[in-house]
Amino acid sequence: MKLTILGCYSATPRFDNNPTSQVLEINNHIFLIDCGEGTQVQLRQQKIKFARIKHIFISHLHGDHYFGLIGLISTFRLLKRETDLHIYGPKGIKEVITLQLKLSDSWTNYNLYFHELESSQSELIFEDEKVEVRTIPLKHRIYANGYLFKEKPGERTLDVEAAKILNINKAYYNKLKQGFDIENEHGRLISNEEVTFDPPTPKSYAFCSDTVYKPDIVPIVMNVTAIYHESTFLDKHEHLCEPTKHSTAKQAALIARDANAGTLILGHYSTRYDDLNLFKIEAQRVFDNVELADDGKVFNF
């Protein structure tokens, strides 16, 4: 599982300071999460293969999280994309994108599917044999969701040497990987654990931005491998959280701690702070394994 931060700053784009966008590579999928202005330029810089993005997840309809989407959709058209593109985001996203396509008389030459979200409950919104994606209902000034990306458990790993010694016919190997007990060539029942290992632990990633501190998301993201949680403010500005509906680094760490997360990644820093290390120090008072997002930074899990 590989996470590339394309942008992680709040408010307006600046020269070396991009609004929110991330790429999550998980089980052969490339998911784009949020798409602030200039995201397509960041995608090029990070050498992400545009064509392999088939699903885009937008948290909410503030500009710093989606103003780059229409440009990316248009560029896909210029690049002669033919693959379907699925957009997940709040109700309204279809209207605003299709209006812009209509005004430019530039329809896409690929299928564009909108999956508009309205629920305040966590929903399963994407699933295939390898991955599932659920919403994480957030609380911001406007309707917002985070997203939880989860690998499905893989097949068990076969201990080929043990299987040979126990005289198991190769025809049963797939059954074993799927977890079944089987009979060997002498008719003896072999329990699955004797010849297989547990599959690798499925990995998961939670994206939570923008939101106030919202402890009721903890059960949804429990035991997540890595969580990105916005930390617009430091604790000393905690009084700004409620009016702006943002969180502090400390609050992000409380979510990570209570959810037993593997790693906490902070981001969406207010431009008022010069020393981002203060975010890390503050969060580490609550939760140990803290990373700071930065534009262009890559995390491997």
Add this chain to the structure above:
Amino acid sequence: MKLTILGCYSATPRFDNNPTSQVLEINNHIFLIDCGEGTQVQLRQQKIKFARIKHIFISHLHGDHYFGLIGLISTFRLLKRETDLHIYGPKGIKEVITLQLKLSDSWTNYNLYFHELESSQSELIFEDEKVEVRTIPLKHRIYANGYLFKEKPGERTLDVEAAKILNINKAYYNKLKQGFDIENEHGRLISNEEVTFDPPTPKSYAFCSDTVYKPDIVPIVMNVTAIYHESTFLDKHEHLCEPTKHSTAKQAALIARDANAGTLILGHYSTRYDDLNLFKIEAQRVFDNVELADDGKVFNF
């Protein structure tokens, strides 16, 4: 008169290659012309004072000419702008901008005025005591206008020494600057030319992008100080002009020559060309004073 090219490339934004946007400083106005994705970042890079932009002119609703507008409008809000902002552009621009403001529940704290254009005739769309702006009807795949910015003739320059020698009362100096003949203190009629010089020649700038070769714009831009005319293609690809509704460098030069322009600035180059100097060479076969636009380039007239 000072022109700053923020972006001059066609199609998609790249790292060092921005879509169309220009800043024209003329007679104390700062006019923004087109606003492709990332324009606000380019404005910062060129150290243009955001707050002094009060009028934005959008040529047409293809993304590479206006996808940066909503981001700039939002940033103005974050910067606590209070000054009125006037947007000139094709019908539809109001709907698309207000829809995005509505969806983000982020109304501007300044007045936003839309001046939607629908006419296929040249119109006077802005005028004050120093400058006027007219549309230049273009022909593209969708409704498009260029814009002609023109200084108004200034006052005549007073020859103070001559006025003293001719015993003219200071109370008449303003009348003289305005071009009137007046009587001196001995009752003699002094003709204006005896004590004033011609005002500086008013400067003008024509922005013409995107369009096919359209010779009927020549009378509108006649004797313009500088004209920016798109040159998406070289002459060898002239067959692409009609289907895409773009022009060649040669065609841009024909317009400049026939309009007796001072300077021709080329831009909006297709990404298929590596050597932009070929555009200049081609245009100079028709018209001598040719410049190549490039991102960040500044022209003083």
